[in-house]
Structure formats: C-alpha cells, structure tokens
Amino acid sequence: MSSMGFDRxxxxxxxxxxxxxxxxxxxxxxxxxxDLALVFSEVPAxxxxxxxxxxxxxxxxLLCSLRTEEGAAQAVVASSGNANAMTGKRGLADAxxxxxxxxxxxxxxxxxxxxxxxxxxxxYLPMENVLRGIEQAASDMxxxxxxxxxxxxxxxxxYPKELAVEMEIGGKVVRLGAMAKGSGMIHPNMATMISVIxxxxxxxxxxxxxxxxxxxxxxFNRISVDGxxxxxxxxxxxxxxxxxxxxxxxxxxxxxxxxxxxxxxxxNLAMSLVKDGEGVTKLLRVVVNGARDDAEAVTVAxxxxxxxxxxxxxxxxxxxxxxxxxxxGSAGVGLQQDKLTIYLGDHMVAxxxxxxPFDEEELETILRRDEAEITVDLGLGKGSAYYLTxxxxxxxxxxxAGEKS
Amino acid sequence: MSSMGFDRxxxxxxxxxxxxxxxxxxxxxxxxxxDLALVFSEVPAxxxxxxxxxxxxxxxxLLCSLRTEEGAAQAVVASSGNANAMTGKRGLADAxxxxxxxxxxxxxxxxxxxxxxxxxxxxYLPMENVLRGIEQAASDMxxxxxxxxxxxxxxxxxYPKELAVEMEIGGKVVRLGAMAKGSGMIHPNMATMISVIxxxxxxxxxxxxxxxxxxxxxxFNRISVDGxxxxxxxxxxxxxxxxxxxxxxxxxxxxxxxxxxxxxxxxNLAMSLVKDGEGVTKLLRVVVNGARDDAEAVTVAxxxxxxxxxxxxxxxxxxxxxxxxxxxGSAGVGLQQDKLTIYLGDHMVAxxxxxxPFDEEELETILRRDEAEITVDLGLGKGSAYYLTxxxxxxxxxxxAGEKS
Numbered sequence: 001m002s003s004m005g006f007d008r009x010x011x012x013x014x015x016x017x018x019x020x021x022x023x024x025x026x027x028x029x030x031x032x033x034x035d036l037a038l039v040f041s042e043v044p045a046x047x048x049x050x051x052x053x054x055x056x057x058x059x060x061x062l063l064c065s066l067r068t069e070e071g072a073a074q075a076v077v078a079s080s081g082n083a084n085a086m087t088g089k090r091g092l093a094d095a096x097x098x099x100x101x102x103x104x105x106x107x108x109x110x111x112x113x114x115x116x117x118x119x120x121x122x123x124y125l126p127m128e129n130v131l132r133g134i135e136q137a138a139s140d141m142x143x144x145x146x147x148x149x150x151x152x153x154x155x156x157x158x159y160p161k162e163l164a165v166e167m168e169i170g171g172k173v174v175r176l177g178a179m180a181k182g183s184g185m186i187h188p189n190m191a192t193m194i195s196v197i198x199x200x201x202x203x204x205x206x207x208x209x210x211x212x213x214x215x216x217x218x219x220f221n222r223i224s225v226d227g228x229x230x231x232x233x234x235x236x237x238x239x240x241x242x243x244x245x246x247x248x249x250x251x252x253x254x255x256x257x258x259x260x261x262x263x264x265x266x267x268n269l270a271m272s273l274v275k276d277g278e279g280v281t282k283l284l285r286v287v288v289n290g291a292r293d294d295a296e297a298v299t300v301a302x303x304x305x306x307x308x309x310x311x312x313x314x315x316x317x318x319x320x321x322x323x324x325x326x327x328x329g330s331a332g333v334g335l336q337q338d339k340l341t342i343y344l345g346d347h348m349v350a351x352x353x354x355x356x357p358f359d360e361e362e363l364e365t366i367l368r369r370d371e372a373e374i375t376v377d378l379g380l381g382k383g384s385a386y387y388l389t390x391x392x393x394x395x396x397x398x399x400x401a402g403e404k405s
Numbered sequence: 406m407s408s409m410g411f412d413r414x415x416x417x418x419x420x421x422x423x424x425x426x427x428x429x430x431x432x433x434x435x436x437x438x439x440d441l442a443l444v445f446s447e448v449p450a451x452x453x454x455x456x457x458x459x460x461x462x463x464x465x466x467l468l469c470s471l472r473t474e475e476g477a478a479q480a481v482v483a484s485s486g487n488a489n490a491m492t493g494k495r496g497l498a499d500a501x502x503x504x505x506x507x508x509x510x511x512x513x514x515x516x517x518x519x520x521x522x523x524x525x526x527x528x529y530l531p532m533e534n535v536l537r538g539i540e541q542a543a544s545d546m547x548x549x550x551x552x553x554x555x556x557x558x559x560x561x562x563x564y565p566k567e568l569a570v571e572m573e574i575g576g577k578v579v580r581l582g583a584m585a586k587g588s589g590m591i592h593p594n595m596a597t598m599i600s601v602i603x604x605x606x607x608x609x610x611x612x613x614x615x616x617x618x619x620x621x622x623x624x625f626n627r628i629s630v631d632g633x634x635x636x637x638x639x640x641x642x643x644x645x646x647x648x649x650x651x652x653x654x655x656x657x658x659x660x661x662x663x664x665x666x667x668x669x670x671x672x673n674l675a676m677s678l679v680k681d682g683e684g685v686t687k688l689l690r691v692v693v694n695g696a697r698d699d700a701e702a703v704t705v706a707x708x709x710x711x712x713x714x715x716x717x718x719x720x721x722x723x724x725x726x727x728x729x730x731x732x733x734g735s736a737g738v739g740l741q742q743d744k745l746t747i748y749l750g751d752h753m754v755a756x757x758x759x760x761x762p763f764d765e766e767e768l769e770t771i772l773r774r775d776e777a778e779i780t781v782d783l784g785l786g787k788g789s790a791y792y793l794t795x796x797x798x799x800x801x802x803x804x805x806a807g808e809k810s
Contacts, residue, residue, distance in 0.1 A: 121727025322526025329461025
C-alpha cells in the first residue's frame with residue numbers, strides 16, 4: 001500500500017467489481033474510429049453527476065442532470081463525434097432515444113441509463129447508426145472493455161485516459177475506476193470533457209454528489225487549455241456497492257481515504273487532459289498564495305492561466321513576468337501592487353511590486369522544460385489556489401483553424 | 406462638408422490651432438527607433454483622461470489620473486519601449502521627473518505636463534536618455550510634428566495612427582485631432598494603448614471628461630485583440646479654446662456634432678488598432694441583438710470576441726458557428742437557448758437553438774474576406790451592442806512567443 005493509502009491498478013472503469021464496458025465504431029465519426037462507449041453495472045448503482053455551467057447545454061446534459069438528481073443508474077452511453085448540442089427538441093428526443101435503447105438492450109428499467117455526447121455542435125445525430133451502435137456495445141461489453149470505452153469517447157485526444165486505484169475499507173478491497181476525454185475547449189467549468197467514474201463501494205446519493213462536486217472543483221474546474229467552455233461537459237459517477245454495501249458505515253478515516261482517492265483520480269485525469277491539449281508543449285502550474293481567501297486566489301490564478309500573452313511567453317520559454325503581473329491586475333480582486341511578488345519556478349523575479357534582477361539565460365533554460373510553475377504572492381492574507389494550464393502554440397492555432405468541429 | 410457634418414483633414418494632433426508636436430529617438434528602445442513624443446498646447450488647456458482598470462497600474466497612469474482630475478494641462482510626454490510599470494516608488498519618481506523636465510523645458514507651471522508610457526513591464530526607465538529626449542523634443546516641436554509624435558509612441562504597431570476632423574461651430578472652423586498606438590494586449594478596457602486627442606474648442610472640464618469617457622466606452626472599450634488587459638492604457642484629451650473659447654455656449658446641435666466627431670475619431674482609431682493587431686489577418690465585427698439591455702449585449706459580444714476557438718475558426722475561414730453558440734452560453738447572462746439565432750454575414754446558420762442548413766463552400770468564401778460579421782440574436786429584448794475583434798493566427802503566437810515584451 002502506498003503512503004497515500006491507496007494503490008494505482010489497471011482496469012479503468014472496469015476495475016471496480018461488477019462493471020462491464022465496451023467501445024464500438026457505429027459511424028458517428030466520418031473516419032470509422034470508435035465513437036460509442038458503454039459502461040454497465042451488473043447491479044443497480046447510485047449515480048451522481050456534475051455538468052457544464054454553460055447556458056447553452058447539450059441535449060444529453062439536459063437529460064442527465066435530471067436523472068442524476070434521482071440518484072439511480074446502471075449504465076452510461078457516451079458518444080463522440082457529435083455533441084448533440086444546439087439541436088433543440090429533436091436533439092432532446094435523440095438523447096432520450098439513446099437512453100431508451102440502452103435500457104432495452106440491457107434489460108433495465110426506464111430511467112436507469114445516462115447519456116453523454118461530445119464533438120461538433122449544431123448537428124443532429126445519425127440516430128440509425130447510434131442505435132445500432134448501442135445494440136452492438138451491449139452485446140460486446142466485457143470486464144476487459146474499459147480501454148475500448150476510453151478510446152470511444154476520444155475526439156482530438158491523442159491517447160485514451162483511464163485510471164484506477166484500490167484501497168482497503170471495512171476489511172474489504174474496494175476500487176475506484178475512471179476514464180476521461182479532453183482536449184480543446186478545456187476551461188474552468190470542465191471543458192469539452194466527459195469523465196465516467198465507477199466504484200464498487202456503496203454510497204448514499206447526497207454524500208456521493210457532494211464528494212463528486214468537491215473533487216471536480218479541485219480538478220476539472222482548475223484546468224484551462226484555451227479558455228473556451230463547452231456545452232457538453234459531463235462527469236458521471238456510479239457506485240454499485242459490489243465490494244462494500246452502502247449500509248456499511250465508514251469511519252471518518254475511511255471516508256477521508258476514499259475521498260482522497262477520488263480526488264487523486266480526478267486531479268490526475270485533469271492533468272492528463274491539459275497535457276494532451278491541442279498543440280500543447282508545456283504544462284503550466286499557476287500557484288497563487290497570499291490572497292484574502294481561497295476564492296480570491298482562484299480568481300487570480302484563473303486570470304493568469306487564461307492569458308494568451310502569458311501562454312505564448314511560455315511557448316517561447318521567455319521569462320516575461322510583466323505579462324503575469326498584468327494578468328494578475330486584470331483579475332480585479334482588490335490588489336495592492338506594492339505587495340505583489342512573482343516567482344518563475346524557484347526564481348523570484350518581482351518583489352513588492354518591483355523587478356528583481358535575475359539571470360535571463362538560466363531562467364530560459366528552466367522554462368524550456370516540459371513543465372513550469374508560476375507562483376504569485378499577493379501579500380494580502382492566507383488564501384491560496386492552483387490552476388493548471390498550458391502554453392498557446394502555433395500548432396493549437398493551426399489545428400483549430402483547420403478543424404470543422 | 407460631409408453628411409456627418411464634419412470633414413476629415415490632415416494634421417493629426419497638430420490639426421487644431423495652437424498645438425505643436427515632436428517625436429524623437431532618445432534610446433529607450435534598443436534599436437534607435439523614435440521613442441519619445443511631445444504634444445504641446447501654446448495656451449493653457451482643459452485636460453481629461455481615461456485610464457486602464459487593471460489593478461496593476463503603471464507609474465504614469467498613477468500620476469496622470471491625479472493630474473487630469475485637476476483638469477488643466479498644457480503638454481503630454483509619451484514614451485515607448487518601456488512601460489514604467491511594476492517599478493514601485495522609483496518608477497513613480499521617474500514619471501514625476503519626466504513631467505517636471507517637460508514643464509521646465511516648455512516654461513510651464515508645475516503640474517501642467519501629463520505623462521504616458523508603453524512597452525515592456527518591470528524595467529526602470531533609462532532616465533538620463535529620457536530627460537535628454539524631452540529637451541530635444543521641446544526644441545524640435547513644430548506645427549508639423551504630429552506624425553513624428555505618432556511614430557514615437559509605436560511599439561509593435563506597423564504604422565502610425567492619426568486622424569483629424571474639422572467642422573463649424575459658432576461660426577468658427579474648429580478641429581479635433583488624435584493619435585493612438587496598439588497593438589498587443591488589446592482588450593476591453595483599452596488595451597496596451599495610448600491615445601492623445603487635441604481640440605481647439607474650449608471645453609468645461611466636467612463635460613469634457615464625461616464626453617471622453619463615453620467616446621472611449623463606445624470605441625476603445627469595445628475592441629479585443631488577445632483578451633489581455635494592459636497596465637498602461639491611457640487616453641488623454643486637451644482642449645485649448647484657440648478657435649472657440651470655453652465661454653461660447655454651444656447649442657444642443659453643436660454639442661452633438663462635436664461629440665459625434667469625437668466618437669467618430671475614437672471609433673476609427675479603435676478599428677485601426679484591431680486591424681493592426683499582432684498577426685491579425687481579419688477584422689471581426691460581433692453584433693449582439695435581442696438582449697434584455699445593452700449591458701447584457703456587451704457581455705455576450707465580449708464573450709464571443711475573446712473566444713480563442715471562434716478566433717481560430719475565422720483565421721481558418723471555417724463557418725463553425727457551434728463555437729459561437731458555446732461562447733454565447735459561457736457569458737452567463739440568463740440565456741434561453743431555444744431563442745438563440747446566429748448569422749455569419751447575412752447567412753442564418755442557427756435559429757431558435759437549432760441548426761439551419763447552409764452552403765458550406767459559399768460561406769467559406771465569404772469568411773475568406775478581410776472582414777467578417779457575426780450577428781447573434783438572443784431573442785429576449787431590445788438590448789444591442791457591438792464588439793470588434795480579430796482572428797487568432799499562428800503569426801500572433803510566433804510573435805508573442807519570441808517577444809521579450
């Protein structure tokens with residue numbers, strides 16, 4: 001057992017007991033790549049969900065946010081290659097039809113399938129293909145189907161993203177598994193992303209929803225690739241109790257262990273979304289300390305994380321901290337500029353609102369690495385926060401100038 | 406006289422009577438390009454100013470915002486190549502020393518010179534060079550020095566930006582002149598920009614400040630190049646009454662004419678800042694109609710104007726309206742997505758929250774032009790607004806990855 005109290009294992013969403021998965025190609029994407037994933041729990045599960053705060057919500061988001069309020073689900077159908085967003089009533093009917101098809105194919109009661117979609121906005125789904133895909137996925141699904149499922153939700157991701165961990169709670173080995181996809185439109189409130197999280201611990205719906213929201217807040221809500229927020233962001237979690245029933249009362253330590261493992265999973269998936277962002281060459285970690293409170297620190301960290309000029313400077317490995325200062329000042333939190341201190345990595349470059357001499361060549365060498373850290377101290381209090389972002393590259397622009405999605 | 410009631414003339418800031426200007430190279434920039442501009446009124450003038458809302462304010466902004474509250478000035482010294490921002494007390498002393506040097510060289514009372522700077526953040530000014538430059542500019546200045554001055558405030562601008570107009574008020578020919586510089590960090594609240602506006606109409610300070618704020622709101626506050634807001638944005642206006650004294654009471658029509666001319670000047674300068682933005686190939690006009698009020702429309706227009714994905718799509722001439730919908734939804738104004746309608750140029754591409762079929766090739770042809778228009782109708786009320794932005798290009802990224810400023 002690692003020092004964290006949990007160990008990383010293989011198996012993604014199928015690592016927890018009682019979960020099967022499949023990924024198939026049904027012709028939503030034009031290039032015959034896999035585009036429909038199914039995750040299924042053999043026993044009824046508690047379900048929680050967190051969704052985009054964009055006011056243009058895709059049809060599956062509208063449907064699922066109602067269903068996870070109910071708190072029960074046994075399957076997730078996730079399609080890629082078409083967002084089913086800005087598709088009106090027909091789009092909503094299509095999302096319901098996807099769920100109904102999954103329920104029929106899996107022999108579930110009505111209302112127990114959840115739906116997520118990702119891809120270009122403003123097109124109707126090719127429903128004949130989708131429905132055929134759901135039937136095929138239901139007959140293909142297996143305890144080893146996790147990676148196929150992770151591949152089937154990819155859009156511009158360059159590799160499938162899945163993780164799983166195990167730990168001991170109540171004398172039982174219990175597991176958490178997850179998959180996720182990025183990789184453009186990645187911004188604060190979750191980005192064009194889908195993540196499905198599974199566990200064989202039984203959880204009460206209210207607690208689970210609360211834990212999931214908190215884990216998302218500290219992970220998927222702290223990443224930005226391009227500042228654009230999607231219509232489809234969806235994080236779903238199913239807890240089926242196959243290893244540990246909901247009736248088991250966790251001790252405070254056990255609950256913390258489980259919650260920490262959940263946060264570790266989502267934080268690591270979030271980081272992989274940024275690293276695999278479109279055209280990204282560098283991961284940037286923005287740390288803000290000395291804010292009046294954590295919320296203020298998040299606001300400042302986000303302002304730095306979304307600055308195109310800061311992101312371009314890091315693409316070029318330029319220790320251009322003046323752009324960071326300007327981004328901090330634009331956050332509007334009530335700054336005292338004579339208390340502002342900025343570090344690039346371990347190097348202090350500005351202190352108390354004034355420049356500190358530094359070795360430019362040495363810093364450029366540091367900034368040429370794959371990862372860089374910006375630390376900003378506002379000198380106002382004890383609030384702190386971090387944010388993950390990436391550089392803005394010519395490849396990002398080329399990619400998004402050419403893409404029709 | 407044009408149908409607008411005023412005519413465009415040559416002469417920039419020197420077009421109004423009693424204004425002299427100069428631009429010199431004093432060694433702030435490393436490459437010996439001009440970097441210090443002086444604008445001087447032969448008679449005392451009323452002064453107004455509008456400044457960045459960034460909380461990291463450059464020293465000259467801190468100084469000038471106090472001086473324009475007093476409402477009198479006779480000279481503006483504007484330097485480029487160094488922002489004198491994040492320079493603490495020493496920076497503030499340097500800004501004061503610049504003003505004092507100008508006052509001495511021009512024989513003015515203390516407090517009558519204004520100062521503006523633009524360039525990289527976080528470096529102390531080379532004051533010996535700056536003070537020598539001010540003396541040289543004071544001896545060089547002439548009624549034909551306007552273009553030299555406009556050149557001396559350029560940083561990454563590719564050409565000097567100046568405009569002037571004349572009209573008749575109270576039986577007199579009166580004039581307005583202006584110069585401005587961009588061209589990165591151009592965002593809502595005025596961007597890395599400096600503009601100096603002159604007029605030979607005499608104006609009461611309160612009215613003039615109000616008119617200037619309104620003209621800035623409709624022009625420099627409605628443009629975005631990269632979403633980054635600068636520490637140095639400054640718009641200064643001097644009114645010296647050389648053609649028409651302050652005592653003359655304008656009729657309502659005359660006041661409107663003058664104000665319209667001022668708005669025309671600032672709007673056209675704002676447009677030229679966007680067009681000359683770093684790496685820009687295309688001007689985008691975002692129009693939002695049907696908002697509950699104008700302020701809501703501005704919020705939505707800004708969200709579209711700063712979306713990297715929208716800007717990349719236009720660089721690639723892709724009619725990718727789904728990204729526009731996502732940007733609209735991210736504005737958080739309380740949308741009803743089934744009332745959302747989007748046009749690219751004259752082509753309706755989405756109506757009532759659903760896609761409208763269109764000829765993709767025809768639209769791509771339209772989007773390949775130098776200018777494009779996005780119109781969004783929220784269907785909620787009568788509020789409207791526009792915003793000017795540009796495409797996000799590989800050249801922008803290359804430029805800002807290589808620049809040390």
